[in-house]
Amino acid sequence: MNVLQQILYMVSATLFVLGVRFLGSPASARRGNALLMGGMGVALLTTLVFIPHFSHVALIVLVVAIGSAIGVVSARRVQMTAMPQMVALFNGLGGGAAALVAAGGTAPSGLADWLARLTMILGSVSFGGSLIAFLKLQEWLNVRPRYFLGLRVAGLVMLAMAVIDGLAGHASGSPALSVLLMLMAAVTGALLTLPIGGADMPVVISLLNGLTGLSAAATGFVLDNPLLIIAGTLVGASGTILTQQMSRAMHRSLGNVIWGQKVVESEGGGSGGPVQPITPEDVAMLLRYARKVVIVPGYGLAVARAQMEVKQVTDLLHGFGVDVLFGIHPVAGRMPGHMNVLLAEANIDYDQLWEMERINPRFRETDVVLVIGANDVTNPAARTQVGSPLYGMPILNVDHAGHVIVLKRSMGRGFAGVDNPLYGDPKTRMLFGDAKHSLGALVRELEGTA
Amino acid sequence: MNVLQQILYMVSATLFVLGVRFLGSPASARRGNALLMGGMGVALLTTLVFIPHFSHVALIVLVVAIGSAIGVVSARRVQMTAMPQMVALFNGLGGGAAALVAAGGTAPSGLADWLARLTMILGSVSFGGSLIAFLKLQEWLNVRPRYFLGLRVAGLVMLAMAVIDGLAGHASGSPALSVLLMLMAAVTGALLTLPIGGADMPVVISLLNGLTGLSAAATGFVLDNPLLIIAGTLVGASGTILTQQMSRAMHRSLGNVIWGQKVVESEGGGSGGPVQPITPEDVAMLLRYARKVVIVPGYGLAVARAQMEVKQVTDLLHGFGVDVLFGIHPVAGRMPGHMNVLLAEANIDYDQLWEMERINPRFRETDVVLVIGANDVTNPAARTQVGSPLYGMPILNVDHAGHVIVLKRSMGRGFAGVDNPLYGDPKTRMLFGDAKHSLGALVRELEGTA
Amino acid sequence: MSPIAELYIFVMAVLAGFQVIAKVPSILHTPLMSATNAIHGIILVGALILALSIHSGAGLVIALLAVFFATINLVGGFVVTDRILGMFRSEREVGPKS
């Protein structure tokens, strides 16, 4: 490879590292993304300028144009609530591309051929797994728990076969075996992802993201391209760290997330006492004369897109001299940091967003907690009900507060699919309805009392 | 180079990076140092195991033994107050070694030969500069300010000559020119360091430390040894960051530190009002009935080795219900973080050590400030006296407190060599004497009143 | 470039990568996830090299498919990231607090 080309690739790699560095603070995050795009631009231009021969240019330009159009349109159109499945889909395509590049290239040395086969497996597993994650999150696919064990065993068997195929393919060099290898690996990914519960999906997506990164890095070894190695490794590191942090926030081991835990079907648990509804008028009264209020947002807030109404409520309460804070659970929503993105959109001050460890001791001295579309992250079963899928996950202890108001549409369950005894707590009142609508009513009531 | 050898060197490089990582928190710092030593052990063993031929083994073992003995003994014997010059000396030897290795090796390719010459210059500059830093800090050497400009000009001329010699030597390959090159570069380092004021020396040492690191990295390029590249770069990065942070803390640019600023000899400024001494008895009274006390330690505390007495005073005051904090200036003492090391030795809680930005607003509500062997870092001239060498440096605003008690031996000046108007402030009382002795008296008084 | 050199680069990338990513606060984990998702679109470099240099029919289909997938990954990933970060924008315009 040309020296100048190598140096330009190095510039690109440096831009990637610095870009991620700048992503590390809200003030510079956009600049970080610009650096990443710059790095990508340098990499692509360098590749095109230094390529020795050009065949099928028209065809390739066409494919790139169609791909870009699809990418832009789908990324623009997707709703914020569907972001996780979008990321999963893009990730799967990246993994597929890595596998195909490894399959299509001619790997000269023995070592490179081994790595090419590894890439085919990693990339295809990521492809298959991501597609299933997408379908499940999109709720186009549902699997009965009684098939789980079978699927997992089949997945492992398939993986073993793919590995054997890889060994055989390395010896014979047959292209047919390579295609078979990728198919089997993709099926492996799909089978292993199928039984994973929706609530665990973000962890799996982050894991698959890291896997795609590693397969890109492995492709770098195959193609002798240090830029791919560095960029892929960066993604691998990010996947590893995010996966770890999410598992820890859910108080589960990674193995437990992937292999699943024994779910004791505790249908009978119920919600304890009778459910007590409340009117927006009464909620407004309660809030207006409270001293300390904590708002706990959850996935439902994202669905309702009610962040602006939350901001209005907060401002009104501040006007009454009420002390308002937000309690942010690390896995509230569907992606890490989901609630922060949402509330930032509504211009809510970072200083008001308190993390779980920090807010939990304060609930005892809180007069009213407003739970907006959050469910699992407030479920006291996580503390008490051994055998519940949530058991052991640290939660926001909203039930320690004086009053708990829950805004949701129905008695529907959260992502983990279990009942929430909080709703039967004598302290709790339910304000049923779409969060945007309920909060709107609340704003009018609060303005009326002003 | 053998693949196994390369991999072992890679392990060593990883240990270095992780070691520095662990140095980043007090709880793991010792483990970090152990990792660094482990990395060094792996590197040295690997080198010896894979060397192709052994000549002069006995001689080398002897030299290593003598060198180790000197290293251990001098490092053990040195007083904590003389640590900076010790580091300077070791650093200079490292730079000298790098230059010699570059000179002694046979550099085959053109690029490597250029780098070898660069290393000879960098390493020798570091050698010469560090030796002078050592001599000046040890106070074995002193230079009149009127020679400063001449020294600096001569240093630059010498540097230019060394560079020309480097160009000529590259062309001719003559060993004599190499020796001359190193001599001239060493003299350059010495000449440029001679005029630098004692107070700026720690910055220079850190800079020279980085320079030695870079020359080790350059040697790595010459010898085709990635371990040297990584380890050297790590040191280079550390030198750069520490130098920057120290300059910033002194509110000076690096260029200003090296080239020096115009010192307006303001002998006449004096100390303002008359100096008022105080007895330990009165100090004890003042402290005992204060609500908030801040202790400001400085270099004199290190000289007096009075940290244990400080701890005793703190404990006694806590016993009386007095709120005691420490105000730590970033360049108090003679090395970055010097005061923290010292107070940690006396088991003083980290939480009590407040950094400058944090403690400064508190002085207004502080009843008594106890300045122990600090001078420059409390000098209000830094705020008011344009032209003073300290002007512009952020200081601890002890003069905002109700009472200021200064413990020092005499009216002697601080490191920057300027008078301190604080001592003439009507609020200030001087407790003259060695800090250990004065604090001992204070302890007895406080115990007496208990 | 020798495999051992690439191994060194990989190890250093691991060390730099973990450092740099561990520093990202959880507030920014959503954009981090989607930005790193875009970064592995770098595989487009490999796909382009393959597609531009290949001759055979079956190989070409594989290469074009790789280009197609990688392009969607790359372009879509960056657009999504930019959208997410756009939500932080108003926050920045207000200026830093505290």
Place this chain on the structure above:
Amino acid sequence: MSPIAELYIFVMAVLAGFQVIAKVPSILHTPLMSATNAIHGIILVGALILALSIHSGAGLVIALLAVFFATINLVGGFVVTDRILGMFRSEREVGPKS
């Protein structure tokens, strides 16, 4: 190893190095300075390779001098660092606060 590979390693070392060092709090800057001072004693590796493989007289003197200097740097640097860190020890034995 090719110069370009070494350049890559250097750049990655710069990126990793700055990250890792910027994380060290100012409390620990004294041990950091003395530890990195010890690290460049790694030049002993180069000095030993030189000394063990050289034949000529003048070259040998240079090599031995390099070994001598590098050894003092390395050994002394680590001993000093350990002494400084020793002062933090009692703090650790007391156990972490807060």
